[in-house]
Amino acid sequence: MKKITAILILTMVLFMSNSCSKHDDEAIIDCFGDSILTSLKHSADETNSKIINYSIQYSGSNTVTSVKWTFGDGTPAQTVSTATGAVQHTYTAAGTFEVKADVTLSKSGGSCTVSPKKNITVN
Numbered sequence: 001m002k003k004i005t006a007i008l009i010l011t012m013v014l015f016m017s018n019s020c021s022k023h024d025d026e027a028i029i030d031c032f033g034d035s036i037l038t039s040l041k042h043s044a045d046e047t048n049s050k051i052i053n054y055s056i057q058y059s060g061s062n063t064v065t066s067v068k069w070t071f072g073d074g075t076p077a078q079t080v081s082t083a084t085g086a087v088q089h090t091y092t093a094a095g096t097f098e099v100k101a102d103v104t105l106s107k108s109g110g111s112c113t114v115s116p117k118k119n120i121t122v123n
Helices: 002-018 031-036
Strands: 038-044 051-058 063-070 078-080 087-090 095-107 110-114 117-122
Touching: 031 038, 031 110, 038 095, 038 117, 051 063, 051 095, 063 087, 078 087
Parallel strands: none
Antiparallel strands: 038 051, 051 087, 063 078, 063 095, 095 110, 095 117
C-alpha cells in the first residue's frame, strides 16, 4: 500500500511540475478574433486616380509585424514592416482589382496571419 501511495505522489509531483504554467496562454493569438479587428483601407490620390494609398487598421492588442500586399493586377507582392502597413500602388490600367493584405501579428513569441480582402475599382 505504501508503494502505491508513493507512486501516486511521485506521479502527481511529476505531472504538476511539467504542466502548463499560467504564462503559456500569453503566446496564444486568436486568429479568428483578430481577423474581425483587422480591416483594409484605401484612398485614391487626388491628382492621379490610378495611384491608390493602402493601409490596414488593426484595433487588437497584438503587434503588427508585417503586411504583405497583393494588388490584384499581376504585379509582385510588396511587404512592409510598419504598424499601419501603409503603401502606395500605381495601377497601369483602369478596372476592378481584388486587393489582399496578409497581416502578420505577434505576441510573446506567437504569431498569426490574417488576410483581409477588398475589391477596389480604379478609374
